[in-house]
Each structure stands twice: as structure tokens, then as C-alpha cells.
Amino acid sequence: MKTGETGVLTTTLENALTWGRSNSLWPLTLGLACCAIEMMAIQASKLDISRFGSEIFRNSPRQSDLMIVSGTVTKKMAPRIRRVYDEMPYPKYVIAMGVCVIQGGPYARGYTVVLGVDRVVPVDVYVPGCPPTPEALTYGIITLQKKIRGETDR
Amino acid sequence: MVDIISESKGKDGRKIVLVSVENLIPFMKEMRTNGFDHLSLVTAVDKKDSIDVVYHLHSMERNEYVVVKVNTKNSVVPSVTGIWPSANWDEREQYDLVGVKFEGHPNLKRIFLPESWVGHPLRKDYDLSKVQYINMDEDGEDYVTFDAGDGW
Amino acid sequence: MNDQWIELNIGPQHPSMHGVLRLKAKLDGEIIRELEPVIGYLHRNAEKLCEMGFYCDNLVYFDRMDYVGAMNMEVGYLEAAEKILNVPPPDRAKWIRVIIAELSRIAAHLVWAGAYGLDLGMLTPFFYCFAEREKILTIFTEACGSRQETNYMSIGGVYQDFNDKIIQEIKDFLETFPKRLEEIYNLYVKNDVFLSRTKGIGILSKEVAISYGVTGPMLRASGVEYDIRRAEPYLFYDKVNFEIPISHKGDNLARFLVRFEEMRQSLRIIKQGLEKLPEGPYFNPKAKKSMMIRLRGDGEYYARTESSKGEFGVYIVADGGVKPYRVRVRSPTFKNLSILPVLSKDVMLADMIAISGSIDLVFGEIDR
Amino acid sequence: MNILHWIYGVLSFLGHDIGYALAYIIESIILLIFVSVMLIFMIYLFRKYMARVQQRIGPNRVGKFGSLQLIADALKLMGKEIIFPKERDDLPYKVAPYIVFFGLILAFAFLPYGNLSIFGNLTITYSDVSIIFIFAILAIMPIGEVLAGVGSHNKYALMGALRSVAKDVSFEVPMMLSVLAIVMMASARTSTSLSLESIVTTEILPYGILEPIGLFVFFIAMIARASYAPFDMGESDSELVSGYSTEYTGMRFALFYIGLFGSIFLGSLLIALLYIGGFNGPFSSQVGFIWLIVKGLILVLISFTIWLSMPRIRIDRLVNAGWKYLLPISFINLVLAGVLTLGLGW
């Protein structure tokens, strides 16, 4: 269908899909380091990420939409992260959680740390902090939802 | 009684015994029969021209503590894995990071870094500016490359 | 028989590997015949980086070792670093460290208790444990401003003093927590299925435990009454009364019970610490402000502390500079993990998960 | 007078053949809608219930109280890329989720939903031997799981499938035996004792009171058949990543997911019908249907609670429990039922 002919139906369908995607981000249980505990904390009672529809932490990458890279990515782990990312079905999103994942953080001067997971997988939202508080990560997820809906400017 | 080179007291109030490389295994066996059943730590310290290997021995029953030091010029030390199984991973780690070869170790492989990593990072002459990359081949085995295009 | 074994690769991304442990298992049906742990997926070269930073900066790397009980790591590092630098902390700071370290131990054990439930397939206790942990983290935030990687203690004391509000909050916590703890405890131990998954599984004998360098709750569950807080007291642990929980069974259940009893004992220590908390300075003026980066030390020191996982040793070799010459960390979990291939020989896959869960793995500390 | 005839009565102007064909189609659609609405409600209920017992709130952003959460999930799953693993066995891999899903839907067609004075009989398809039908269909669902596990060529999936077969086989027999006891007792009063409807309508006391052992065995076997903790062998989250459904994406996974929740609902309805009186209750001719659903949901909540508070049982102990404990108990139950039927004339 040409761009000019996109009927009301396709637009509505597209909108509905976007709405569904943004409201049902199932994260993958990929805990690497310190930030993984704070990632578990957003799942826990105090901050309860299930309010945003991200309740189900799927263990299998085939069934998850969101990869929260939580914790330092070492050079040895990076190919595995790439493989897990490749196993996920489109549309898939990545949140880089913590400064180690963003630019290497405190370990940037070392010899085994990847300076930013965006060299390995494309990242949608960066959440700085070491580790980010659960609220900050939740804000990151809200930012991702806005990005999916095309609302954010940050 | 095995000969020791010197005996001193450290800042932490623990006895430090310096033994030669040849006498290490007999001395350690003697310590084991003396009741030092817990090998707490194996450390290798790069002193630029030589390497100190430091063993922290501990006796659970008597709560005694002894530090045994060995100085080696060619970075080869006999392994104490036969005396304390706990030395197994420790020695692998020190081989990995400092490059001390423990003779007689059953499985002396790198533990943290992939097998083909060049150099031993905790050596003082390790060049951090030469960046090494790790990638994974088809079978899931790691290989090391200096080519930035292949790594992450 | 060998050609019928299934080779199964578990991890590094696996729900119950507590991070990035990878196990190469050879399975005969459901039974594990061979197991080889592969570690190093979180090797962050902290020991190398410690040689490159000032003494006060290196606390950052220690916080991130045992990230669930970060305060215990700080205590361990500072025990060594302060002796090297000759900057002893004042009494108030020491008591504050005792209180905070014990709170951190409770937090670490709570994370373990919740995650152990998840390992066994028990969903709910995880949430109760984390809700309680959240209260401890609020106390930490109240005290220093960060939740998990606190960087609270510094060379020669603590960064910020305790005020009345924090003490009140700790007292509130001491009041409400024991009841919740019993509730969580009952949820586990009253369950027949839980008992069947833990009782008599993964038995670790005393001799094997000592020879493999296993320490902490795992060693105590095997019947050795050994706790560095008692055997070689640091801070003010010789001035508080507490019991060392042991068990002679050495199985998963014993480890579980020992950890829960430790939480109760930690509560006792905190209570006594609050009573004995003296007035006075909380910071050694020798290490204040710009002196932070000018402290020099020499000699070598090996400090042993009891972290939530076991004997946490920091061995610092100094050469008289402002930066340490060599830092070596004896991480308890590294030694505890080396027992896993021994314990999980010829057990079922499900039991192996239960055993590896009971070791309390934290990879920041194993790989460093 | 059941739904089919009722619809046919409306469509009778089209003639016999076309009328009945249309009536069947409309009836199937009604069934699909009913089942999917019930399942969506169930999953929503489960999420909310789980959240509340864990001191959380649960989904509350999408729609009022998060009621549209499941719609969002379904939309998202539909829009996902479908990945076919390279080394799959093509046919089993593709067919497996549909076997599970349609097996489930079919089973709902044979359940008697009550006999209301306004609508008449609510049963979709009436059969004299509906018990045999339902249990035959229930036996099909594990085949889907096995095909999924074997077809996706993944070691975790394979182990999950093997576990779920071991579990299903060992709980099948006690389940059937305890149903047999009920059929035996019902046969004293009705000639069509293999029909669920006549079992419910002719009972004097709910069979759960007469044979509590049977209820116990059936309840445990039902939880096991539905793959719920402590018997969630097929999934085994913490051990086998995601069990037989490890390699499935998008809607195919959703079918398994629905199958998981659907089978617990189906099992609960079966227990409600067989053991606690089904649609019987005060004013059953007006609200009998509601009674059935309420009883079913209460049982579902009980099994949710079991799921949330229990660790997973080990596979060998599970098989032991099936063969060594439940089987003898269900034999005892059978004997007791015989004594009750013959000796006391219940």
C-alpha cells in the first residue's frame, strides 16, 4: 500500500500495536551485576513495575521485548549479550542501566570492560546512576514507553 | 624441621616465614601436619624483578595464623593443590592474573580470561594501552583479537 | 555410558545462575555426572584498578564487590587500609560501622532468602524479603544518601554522622522486623515440599569444607563454630554479645537455618550497638578534606572480616606512595563456589540448582 | 432445549440444513468468545491476586484498574516477529501450540453450564458420554507439549517435555480412578452415568462430601495436569529456562500461556461439577450458571495460592507421589465408593 493510501484502518491498527507494545514490555531476566539487584527491586513490592504492564520477567529471550542490561558488560560477556539480543524477536528494546553499561563507569580504565553496551547492541534508553535507584529506572522505562509512542524529546 | 630463610612479624601481628622455592613443599606438608588445615589465600605480588608468592595459612582449631612467603625469579613455584584442595582455584587465578606457573597443578588454565589472552594483567609491566578484544566463535568458545573491528 | 550423556550448557544468562555463572554439565537423564563451572564473565579487574587509585577512591570498587552487602566490604577494606595509613577511626565511627555492617548483613541475607525461594520455584517470599530489605535501604539512604552502593565509610571514619532520625528509624525497624522475619521463616520451613528439597541435599562434611577453604554460613552449617567476628574481633565485635549459629547437618536446610539465625543475631548486635553508641567525633581529622588524597602508607596488612558470605580478606601491599602497590581480595564466594562440582556430583539437576542457590553466589565478588 | 436449538429456532426460516449449519457456526463463535473472555478475566484475576498477596498493586495503568492490560499484551504478542528456529522439526513445531489450544477449547464445549429457566440448557454440545470425551481431550493436550519440546530441538525444551510427560502419565491414572468412583456412585441413580450433566442433576449430596478422598486426589491431580506449582515440571522456570515453550515467540507462545491458565480453569470447573455440586445451589434455575463460575473461580484462587506459596517438587519425588501415594489412595477411594453405593445405597 502506498503512503498516500494508508487508510484509517491501518493507522488505527498501527496505533493499537504501538499502544500494546508500549504498555506491555516484558523484560528479560538478564542480571549481570550490581544493578541486577536494583532491577529486581523494581519488580518487588515497593516499586512494582507490573503497574506499567512489565510484570512478567520472562526467562527465555524468545518471549521478551525488553532487555535491561543491568551491570558491567565485560568483553567476555559481550558476545553472549549479543547472542541473547539476536535471539529476541522484533520489536525489541534495550535499556542501558547504570554507568558501567553506558560508558564503562568506574571500570572504564580497566582491561576487560566494554566501554558502553551500545557498541554491542543498539540501546534505546540510557539510565545513568550507579546503580540507578528503582525510581530512576522506572523513569527510564516511562521514557522508553514515550519513545515507543514517539512523544519524548530527551 | 625444614630450613627457613627468615622469620619476622608483620604489621598485622602475624608471623611471616620466608622459605625458598625448593623447600616450599616439604615446609607446607609440615605445616599441614601441624594443624594448619585452612589455606586462606594464595597471592602473587609482582616485585618488578621477582615475584613473591604469599600463602596465608590458618588453623581452624587453634585459630593461629601464619604467612608463608616464597620469592621466585623465574615465576615458577610448586603447586600446593595436593596438600590443600582449596589452592586449586586460587593458583589458577594467580596464574591467570600474575603469571606464576604452579608446577604440578592438575588443571592450570586461565580462570577469568580466555585462554588466548596475551600477557598477565596484574604484572607491573602489563601494557594497558594495548587493548585486547574478546569475541565468540561459532562453537561458543572465546578468542582474543587485537583488531578493534572484530571486538566490541 | 558416556556417549549417552547430554551436554547441557547452563548460563551465563539463566534465571537461577545469580548473575553470570556458566555451568557445563553432563547429564545422564536428569542426573548430573560432571559439572564444570566457568567464571570470569564479570571480571572487572578491580584489583588492577585499585593499584591505580588513591586509598580513598578504591572504596568504590569494594562497594561493588559484594553488592548486596556492600557495607561489609567497606569494613573489610578499611580494616586494612586504615592500618596501612595509620588513621584509626574514632569510637563513634566504629560503632556506627558495626550497626551499619550488621544491617547490611541482614539485607544481604534477605536478598539471598528471596532468591533462594525463586530458585526453588517459590514466588511469594521474594516479595516479602525485598519489602523488608527496602526498609534497610531507606535507613542507608537516610544515613548517607545512596541505597545500595553506599560509599558511606571513608578512611578514618564515616562520611556523615548518625542523627536522631536515623536512630529512630533503626529502632522502628528493630521492632517491626522480627515479626516479619518469623513470618517469612515459617513460610519456608513449614512447607513440606521445601523441606524435601533441602533436607539431606548437598551434604558438605566438615573436613571437605575446611580443606576447600569454605567459610561463612556454609562452614558453620557443616559444624565448625568459626566466625571471625569472634575468632579475631575487629571493630567492636568483642564488646557485643551474640551467638554463633552452627549446625552439624551440613545440608541445604542447615545453611538456610544458619543464615536465618544469623539475621536474628545481627538484630541483637544492632540493639547493643545502639545502646553503646557514644557521643563524639565521627571522623578522624587526619583524613579530612584535601588530606584524603595525600595519605601515604607502607608495609603490608592482611585484614580478615566476616562478610555475609564468609571470610572476606583484604591484603594490601604498600610501597610508601599515595596509591596501594598491590591489593588482593580473598573473596569468600570464590572459595565457596569451588565446592559446587564436588557437591553436585551425581545429584539431580533440580538439586544442583538448590545447592548452587544455597551457596549464596554474588558474582561481583567471585570475579571481582 | 439447548443453545443450538434455541439459535436454530431463530434461524429456522432458512430451512433445516442451512439453519443448523449456521446455528453450529454461531454456537462455536459464542463458545470461543465465552472461553476467551473467561480466560482473559482469569489471567487478569491471577495477576491482580498475585500482586495483592505480594503486597503490590498489579497492572493499573492501562484502562481502569488495568483491565485492558491483557488486550495490550495480546496486541503486542500479535505484532511480534515470529522466529522459527533453524533446526526445528517443522510440522511438530508448528502444530504443537494449536493442539494445546484447541484441545482446551474443545473440552469446554462438553461442559454442562447449567439449566436456566430462560435460556434452557446451556450445554454447547450434549453428549451421553461427555466424561469420556473430556478426559480424552485432556489427554491430547500433553501431546502438544511433547511435540513442542521435541520439535524445537532445544535441550531445555526436550527436558521440559520429558518431565511433563512423566508428570502427566503418573497423575493420569489416579485422576481417572477417582472419576470412576463418581461414575460408579452416579450409576446407582441414573442410566447415563457417563454424562456430566446427569451426574450433577441427579446427585443428592455433593460427591465431595461423600468421598473427600476422591476430591483430594482429583484436586492434586488436576493441579498437576494443569502444570501448576508445585508440579510445574514442564515449565520449571528456574531450572529449564522456560521448559517446552522456550523456543516459541509471539502468539504461539501466547497459546501455550493461555493453555496453562485455561487448563486450570477447566480443571476447576470439572471439580466444581463433579465434587461440589456444579450449578446446583439456591435458585439454580435462575442463576445456576453463576454458581458454577463462582465455584470454579474459588477453586482457581485456591490453586493460585498453592502456586504462590509452594516450591517446585523434584521430578522423581513427583512421580513417586503419583504412583506410590495417590494411586493407592484412589483405589481405597474406589473401594469406599463401592461400599457406599452397594452397602448403603447412596
Next chain:
Amino acid sequence: MEVKEPKKRIPLIGILSGMISVASHLFRKPVTVQYPEVRPYEPERFRFRISLKLDDCVGCTLCEQVCPNGSIKMEKLVRENPRNKRMLYPDVNFGTCTVCRNCEEICPTTAIYLTHEFETARTKNSFLYSPLELAMDEKEVKK
């Protein structure tokens, strides 16, 4: 002290009590704080983002030295400030900042300090804050 093993019970009783204990939480209040609508409790000392008082900064570079990750770099900024003759102000890379608070601790004039701002998530990997941006509120900083 020997830990107490749990007592032997009749089977299923313990499971039932566990179920009741779990189900009884249905009647307790959820502990959830609904974050975006309700601000979470932020203790007074809660710290997350570095801010700078431009007028107080004396350009002593202590913060640059003490930063364990090298997140702080001094930058030349022509600005009227009699106390800062060298015209050096810190800029912070939040992509590596671990919020260790060493800079705040060491600063002789408390020019560099940490604030409660935690909503710093972005869709671009650019977290380098110039001194002027550091002095701003997080909401005003647009990247």
C-alpha cells in the same frame, strides 16, 4: 549454638498454614508507592546528580583529582569570578559518575554538591554536562 531443626509435623498442615499466611496478605495494605504520581520518600541526604555553584568555585582541581572514575574534567570558562583566577570549572560526565560523593567531600568551598534529581534517563548517550549546565536544574537541561 546449634540451630533448631523444624519440628516434624503431620504432612500438609504446614502447607496449609503457608497458604493461609500468603492469602492473608490479601487484606494488608500494599506497600507500593505509585512512583510517577506520588513522589517517593526522599531522605534529606539522598543524592543523585552533581550540581555546581559557579560563584563559589575556586578552580582548585581537587575534585578532578579525587574522582575515582575520571568523570570530572576541568574546563576553561571565561566568567567573572574574582575567586577563580584560573577560570577553571568542572564539567561532569554522568555517563561514568558513580555518585561516590568524594567531590562533595573534598571541595573546600562546597561549590560542587549533589542534588536529589534522579530523573536523568535519556535516549542518547551524551551525558557530558558543561559547568553552565551543571548549575542548571535537570529539567532545564535539554540535550
